[in-house]
Amino acid sequence: MRYKKTPSSGIIILMVFPLTVAAQLGVIPSSHDFGDVEIGTSVSTVVTVTNLNVSAVALDVSISGSADFAITSEVPASIAPGDVVEIQVTFSPSATGCVSADLMVNDVTATALGGMGVAHAPPPASVADILELFDSSVADGTLAGSGPGKSADGRRRALRNMIEAAGDLIDDGAYEDACRQLLDAYRRCDGLARPPDFVSGSAAPELAGMILQLIASLGC
Numbered sequence: 001m002r003y004k005k006t007p008s009s010g011i012i013i014l015m016v017f018p019l020t021v022a023a024q025l026g027v028i029p030s031s032h033d034f035g036d037v038e039i040g041t042s043v044s045t046v047v048t049v050t051n052l053n054v055s056a057v058a059l060d061v062s063i064s065g066s067a068d069f070a071i072t073s074e075v076p077a078s079i080a081p082g083d084v085v086e087i088q089v090t091f092s093p094s095a096t097g098c099v100s101a102d103l104m105v106n107d108v109t110a111t112a113l114g115g116m117g118v119a120h121a122p123p124p125a126s127v128a129d130i131l132e133l134f135d136s137s138v139a140d141g142t143l144a145g146s147g148p149g150k151s152a153d154g155r156r157r158a159l160r161n162m163i164e165a166a167g168d169l170i171d172d173g174a175y176e177d178a179c180r181q182l183l184d185a186y187r188r189c190d191g192l193a194r195p196p197d198f199v200s201g202s203a204a205p206e207l208a209g210m211i212l213q214l215i216a217s218l219g220c
Helices: 127-140 149-171 175-187 204-217
Strands: 002-005 012-015 025-028 031-038 043-051 061-065 069-071 084-091 097-105 108-118
Touching: 025 097, 025 108, 031 043, 031 084, 043 108, 061 069, 061 108, 069 097, 084 108, 127 149, 127 204, 149 175, 175 204
Parallel strands: 031 108
Antiparallel strands: 002 012, 025 043, 043 084, 061 097, 069 084, 097 108
């Protein structure tokens, strides 16, 4: 609504303009960052739309931008005065990297959306997984004891016993002792000269990597 004075007559004319969408509808929040989300998973948020007008307002809601964002709730065709509509928006990243979009309400940008797709983290290795790799690698000849003669077999068995003992400590909840045991086992297959490795072969680096992964998962 605006007042205008004509230059010739001095008469004041009352001019009425329609309310803008911004004045008719209140949208919260104006922006939302979904943060880091693993590929293959989804997270959702709720955007509220409030009718601030004295009459019903038509409601047209859409997403403009990345297809990784979607409206995942039913949206009514109109909203009564004073009513609130909750709109669920879901982010489902399809690739790594930052993406963005806008939630459009009646063709006006209402909420800026953003998110980061991150790679799916592999599950941490378990002692059972490590022992399975150990035994299968010994069987197919890709993992052997290190050293001359019978001492090689002894070293190989000693390393397996160390890993198995770490599993028993984990089962007992003795995580600090398990960490020390696993670290000793890792040093016996890490490929460094000191201390000397107990095993050799093409599977040794993979074995060391799995032990290191388990160490990290325990928070050692």
